[in-house]
Amino acid sequence: xARHRLTLLxxxxxxxxxxxxxxSRDQKATPPAANAAPLPGSSGATADLAPNDPPGEWRRQARxxxxxxFSPLNQVTAANVARLKVAWSFSDGIAYGHEAAPLVVGDTMxxxxxxxxxxxxxxxxxxxxxxxxxxxxxxxxxxxxxxxxDAVNRGPTYADGKLVFSLLDDEVVALDAxxxxxxxxxxxxxxxxGVTMTMSPFVVGNVVLAGNSGxxxxxxxxxxxxxxxxxxxxxxxxxxxxxxxxxxxxGFRAPYAWLGAKDLGATSWPADGWKHGGGTVWGWISxxxxxxxxxxxxxxxxxxxxxQRPGDNLWTSAxxxxxxxxxxxxxxxxxxxxxxxxxxGVNENILIDAQVQGQARKLLVHLDRNGxxxxxxxxxxxxxxxxxxxxxxxASRIDPATGRPVVETGKEAxxxxxxKDICPTHIGSKDWNPAAFSPRTGLVYATTFNICxxxxxxxxGYIPGTPYDGMDLTTHAGAQKPNxxxxxxxxxxxxxRVWEVPETFMTMSGVLATGGDVVFYGTTDGWFRxxxxxxxxxxxxxxxxxxxxxxxxxxxxxxxxxxxxxxxxVGGVASQVMGQKNGFPPRGGTLYVFSIDGLSPSxxxxxxxxxxxxxxxxxxxxxx
Amino acid sequence: MTRTALRLTILAAGLxxxxxxxxxxxxxxxxxxxxxxxxxxxxxxxxxxxxxxxVSLAATxxxxxxxxxxxxxxxxxxxxxxxxxxxxxAQASGLMGPSLEGPGWRYGxxxxxxxxxxxxxxxxxxxAWGGRLPPDQIWKLVAYVESLGxxxxxxxxxxxxxxxxxxxxxxxxxxxxxxxxxxxxxxxxAQQQARR
Numbered sequence: 001x002a003r004h005r006l007t008l009l010x011x012x013x014x015x016x017x018x019x020x021x022x023x024s025r026d027q028k029a030t031p032p033a034a035n036a037a038p039l040p041g042s043s044g045a046t047a048d049l050a051p052n053d054p055p056g057e058w059r060r061q062a063r064x065x066x067x068x069x070f071s072p073l074n075q076v077t078a079a080n081v082a083r084l085k086v087a088w089s090f091s092d093g094i095a096y097g098h099e100a101a102p103l104v105v106g107d108t109m110x111x112x113x114x115x116x117x118x119x120x121x122x123x124x125x126x127x128x129x130x131x132x133x134x135x136x137x138x139x140x141x142x143x144x145x146x147x148x149x150d151a152v153n154r155g156p157t158y159a160d161g162k163l164v165f166s167l168l169d170d171e172v173v174a175l176d177a178x179x180x181x182x183x184x185x186x187x188x189x190x191x192x193x194g195v196t197m198t199m200s201p202f203v204v205g206n207v208v209l210a211g212n213s214g215x216x217x218x219x220x221x222x223x224x225x226x227x228x229x230x231x232x233x234x235x236x237x238x239x240x241x242x243x244x245x246x247x248x249x250x251g252f253r254a255p256y257a258w259l260g261a262k263d264l265g266a267t268s269w270p271a272d273g274w275k276h277g278g279g280t281v282w283g284w285i286s287x288x289x290x291x292x293x294x295x296x297x298x299x300x301x302x303x304x305x306x307x308q309r310p311g312d313n314l315w316t317s318a319x320x321x322x323x324x325x326x327x328x329x330x331x332x333x334x335x336x337x338x339x340x341x342x343x344x345g346v347n348e349n350i351l352i353d354a355q356v357q358g359q360a361r362k363l364l365v366h367l368d369r370n371g372x373x374x375x376x377x378x379x380x381x382x383x384x385x386x387x388x389x390x391x392x393x394x395a396s397r398i399d400p401a402t403g404r405p406v407v408e409t410g411k412e413a414x415x416x417x418x419x420k421d422i423c424p425t426h427i428g429s430k431d432w433n434p435a436a437f438s439p440r441t442g443l444v445y446a447t448t449f450n451i452c453x454x455x456x457x458x459x460x461g462y463i464p465g466t467p468y469d470g471m472d473l474t475t476h477a478g479a480q481k482p483n484x485x486x487x488x489x490x491x492x493x494x495x496x497r498v499w500e501v502p503e504t505f506m507t508m509s510g511v512l513a514t515g516g517d518v519v520f521y522g523t524t525d526g527w528f529r530x531x532x533x534x535x536x537x538x539x540x541x542x543x544x545x546x547x548x549x550x551x552x553x554x555x556x557x558x559x560x561x562x563x564x565x566x567x568x569x570v571g572g573v574a575s576q577v578m579g580q581k582n583g584f585p586p587r588g589g590t591l592y593v594f595s596i597d598g599l600s601p602s603x604x605x606x607x608x609x610x611x612x613x614x615x616x617x618x619x620x621x622x623x624x
Numbered sequence: 625m626t627r628t629a630l631r632l633t634i635l636a637a638g639l640x641x642x643x644x645x646x647x648x649x650x651x652x653x654x655x656x657x658x659x660x661x662x663x664x665x666x667x668x669x670x671x672x673x674x675x676x677x678x679v680s681l682a683a684t685x686x687x688x689x690x691x692x693x694x695x696x697x698x699x700x701x702x703x704x705x706x707x708x709x710x711x712x713x714a715q716a717s718g719l720m721g722p723s724l725e726g727p728g729w730r731y732g733x734x735x736x737x738x739x740x741x742x743x744x745x746x747x748x749x750x751x752a753w754g755g756r757l758p759p760d761q762i763w764k765l766v767a768y769v770e771s772l773g774x775x776x777x778x779x780x781x782x783x784x785x786x787x788x789x790x791x792x793x794x795x796x797x798x799x800x801x802x803x804x805x806x807x808x809x810x811x812x813x814a815q816q817q818a819r820r
Contacts, residue, residue: 141749144749145711148720465751472714
């Protein structure tokens with residue numbers, strides 16, 4: 001009790017000092033190296049947390065280049081996480097699925113909503129975090145009906161004083177983060193043709209990397225590099241077509257022989273099939289500063305009916321390693337050749353380092369939609385580990401000699417004939433919902449699906465601006481009935497699940513790992529949970545106003561407190577797959593910000609502070 | 625016959641042959657590919673662009689194929705062949721695009737209002753099929769949508785059905801509206817006549 005009062009006093013003192021000490025928290029934070037050191041019992045894997053942003057900040061969706069989603073903050077621990085309470089919240093009134101994390105840079109939080117992609121800057125120094133500025137980009141509404149899986153947005157990134165994000169109508173915009181005024185806005189395609197953009201742009205130096213969406217619309221996948229200062233196009237690399245278009249040249253080294261022939265992006269298709277062949281780039285990008293390589297996945301091929309596109313359909317459902325300056329591909333690997341089940345390869349590539357058989361190796365961990373958890377050598381693209389992390393029956397194993405899956409013929413898609421119980425379903429054992437990695441435990445944490453499908457294919461014609469689809473499917477829970485989801489810890493060096501938390505509803509949120517050894521995730525039925533990073537014990541759960549399919553993050557407030565933030569607001573493919581299930585929550589986007597005991601500059605033990613009339617951002621009445 | 629009309633006729637003929645077999649439950653045969661609209665044909669349909677001329681038929685106009693079971697079947701076939709199914713869902717209960725089962729019609733649920741939506745396209749992604757599909761095929765698509773049970777009676781425009789003000793029946797028609805409606809009705813009648 002006495003301790004509790006002391007905390008309150010400290011809070012009041014901090015609030016009163018706010019005007020003077022906006023930058024004080026960087027000094028208060030423990031250096032990240034100490035907070036990221038491996039614990040006893042770690043798997044042995046670590047990560048480079050470059051660019052080593054201030055520990056209290058969150059400047060890009062994955063926080064660091066390696067895509068760990070690990071924050072060194074450690075005020076919130078297993079001992080006190082059960083005291084998390086809502087400090088403040090923010091509703092944006094938008095009903096599309098919320099898939100983004102907020103950013104915190106300095107004393108400002110930045111949010112970008114789903115369509116219509118409104119950007120907000122919130123002032124964290126003031127009670128209730130009032131709006132500093134708002135930017136409404138008014139993207140073309142036609143894009144809403146071209147987005148396969150809801151009018152979502154996966155969040156902004158911050159670089160060099162700019163807030164950079166995508167608009168649903170295939171545009172990228174950069175705002176002056178201080179004023180919210182656009183610095184530039186670049187249109188990359190015409191949404192009437194079916195192309196959209198939902199991914200979070202990724203910035204390396206002066207290069208903004210942005211890929212397109214529309215793998216279900218016959219869109220040809222591409223990654224475009226823009227100049228951070230001007231928005232001008234620097235290069236464009238396609239996922240299909242001749243080597244010149246794909247940016248495969250003399251510097252390319254195929255990890256396996258079958259990936260080494262010339263122009264495979266065109267020759268592994270029926271004539272001209274690659275022109276509407278998908279391979280869109282709507283997932284995550286990571287970056288290794290030492291190798292100077294970016295890693296980007298590609299989506300499913302189009303049409304989704306494999307009978308219409310005999311061949312491996314390169315480079316769809318694959319991963320590229322590219323030079324960020326030139327776009328040139330250094331290697332590429334296809335997870336699912338001739339993808340028959342919609343197993344996009346866009347999921348995050350987490351860059352970790354470990355000793356393997358006495359040698360220091362630079363690795364890439366990728367939990368693919370196809371159900372296999374891959375650990376690759378990120379310098380070469382060759383496989384070290386490929387094991388199922390969930391129920392998989394479309395392939396028995398990955399052939400270590402070639403990297404190719406050994407496909408079960410009984411689970412191959414058929415035209416006008418239903419194939420029952422294919423696992424995983426079309427959205428995979430895990431979709432874009434990004435996993436986290438803790439350098440303290442050496443484990444990867446992921447929200448996964450336990451969903452299978454009965455699939456019938458129908459041949460389709462390509463009509464621009466309409467779906468180039470053909471998959472007719474129904475879903476059901478897989479082997480772990482009745483659970484549709486699970487939160488798992490994965491050892492990326494052995495390819496084994498360490499523990500799991502089963503969930504009745506599918507789990508499709510990003511994961512946050514922290515230096516306090518607490519990991520966070522959400523469920524599509526609206527639970528936000530904190531779990532012990534070592535044991536998997538659920539330490540705290542809070543039911544929110546809608547399902548969670550966004551990305552939790554954490555930051556240090558101007559008052560020196562650690563906050564944990566997450567958007568509720570279900571939608572997206574989760575609503576398409578589970579929306580009819582009894583108990584599935586309604587839509588609606590609200591950001592929740594938690595702190596120990598709910599304390600923040602705007603509260604004291606849950607009571608409103610009385611700072612007098614005219615406090616910026618709202619009015620406050622004294623209780624008496 | 626203008627060149628455009630000729631091309632449309634050829635296209636429509638191709639579509640009639642080219643629909644996929646999903647609705648009929650055909651088994652897979654070597655002729656399956658032949659039933660799919662040829663890519664080089666469909667590729668020429670510039671969908672998604674703003675429509676040329678909106679028709680804006682009055683909501684009181686009835687579907688000339690009302691109660692025609694063959695038209696419903698043909699509409700269902702077109703619903704698959706034109707890829708409508710992957711937007712609006714296998715049961716038309718909504719997926720990327722909205723449900724067509726009603727009652728929450730954004731742009732009206734009377735047959736002519738549904739016709740207008742198919743013909744003109746709608747701002748949030750619905751392609752404009754007017755000028756790409758002939759009127760009788762659009763009406764058959766409307767017939768299929770009506771068969772789902774959620775459409776409204778021709779005399780029940782959206783606003784009135786939802787308890788709002790009824791559209792003025794005494795005010796001036798929009799310029800050219802009456803002529804458009806009359807001309808359209810005559811066109812449909814002529815087509816039906818030709819069919820018989």
